[in-house]
Amino acid sequence: MSVTYDLRLLTSFLAVADELHFGRAAERLQVAQPALSQQLRRLETQLGVQLFDRDARKVELTGAGKAFLPGAREAVAAAHRAALAAQRVTDTAPAVLRVAVDLDLPERVLQQIRLFSQIRSEIELKVVRQHQGDALDALHGDQVDLVVGWGRMPYGPPLRSLTLDSEEILAVLRDDHPEAVRPAMTRDAFGRGQFVMFEREQSADVFDWLAVAAAGRQPEQLRIQQVRSLDDGASAMLRSAGRGCGQTIVAASRFDAAAHPRLRTIPFDPPLRHEIVAMWTAESESAAVLALADSWGRA
Structure with a gap:
């Protein structure tokens, strides 16, 4: 049987699976909690299974939810990769790409960024190391174009993101x-x-x-x-x-x-x-941002 799932439902499922808390997941997605609960019920109805055990004290994935999680995560990641590929065709890279990297990330993250800089020498990379909260403030303040940090979509204004590593x-x-x-x-x-x-x-x-x-x-x-x-x-x-x-x-x-x-x-x-992710805003998105995010592991 062929079933089509709304990408928003999968994104909502992943947020709750990551947070195991409906309030924080709703804040992360910038939606009302009742709307998030409705989306999860709709997905469970489509699947014909219960994905979460919910009570007043905690939220947990059921066996079906745990089985569904890897495929849902890959489906959302594949959709992001497809969007990046389409956008690269028509976009033009800027001369400068400003990247903030969280202070606690492993050294291999910086090595990957240096390798990208060598391969894409037409893009001038400016890299700063910051605490993730400061880096995200800089992103929303138009001081950097891209943040590489630890996964979990930040609270506050919505961002675009791609998982790079773990x-x-x-x-x-x-x-x-x-x-x-x-x-x-x-x-x-x-x-x-x-x-x-x-x-x-x-x-x-x-x-x-x-x-x-x-x-x-x-x-x-x-x-x-x-x-x-x-x-x-x-x-x-x-x-x-x-x-x-x-x-x-x-x-x-x-x-x-x-x-x-x-x-x-x-x-x-x-x-x-813990996932390592690239995060950017709709306003900071460019061919250079997308190229760096999509180059991970292939540069």
Whole structure:
């Protein structure tokens, strides 16, 4: 049987699947929560299955929802790629492309951008490193054309985006922490301890998503110590964990065991991965923006 799905329904499903919270998903999509709920019910009716278990305390994917998730994500990504290909045919690249890269992203992201610059030498790249919240402010203020940062569509004005990569996220504890002997970290065990995180104002959407993804609870239900960072948030979080302020998390490629001999990393069970995305506005979209976003892994 052939079934056609509205791309908006798939986008709504992905937002709720990512956030596991209808209020935050609605804020992310810039729609009213009742409208979002209606879209999800419409999709479930089309599929003939229930995608989410909902109650007053939590939202969870059903078995059918988990099975539907990879295909839905790929369908939305494929639609974005098709749009990029069509727009490149008629657009003309500007002389300068201004890119803001989140301070906590792995080095391979900058390597990919440098490689693109070598291949597309007719485009002058200007790259700055910023906290993601500052980078998004710069994007909306027309100070940069593109932001490369951590996934989860930011709160606030809607953006266009494309998933570029992903990174495994690990639990980090001092070697004398009672949970440090675990071979793998469950969400429930992680959620019971003091949790060291970067300041929420640096990137509220990423802060909220990581809290739920790592600890299985809403941020307000956790004991979170926020640490101020003038450099990247990961370094500040690791320093605090090393001083015994609590457990934290880190992208696998960002952890240097030699620099933090008292800390131990533990994989989550099931594994936790965080997407790396390119984000831009309708106003900043250009052939150069689309070329950089679409070149990932192929430059």
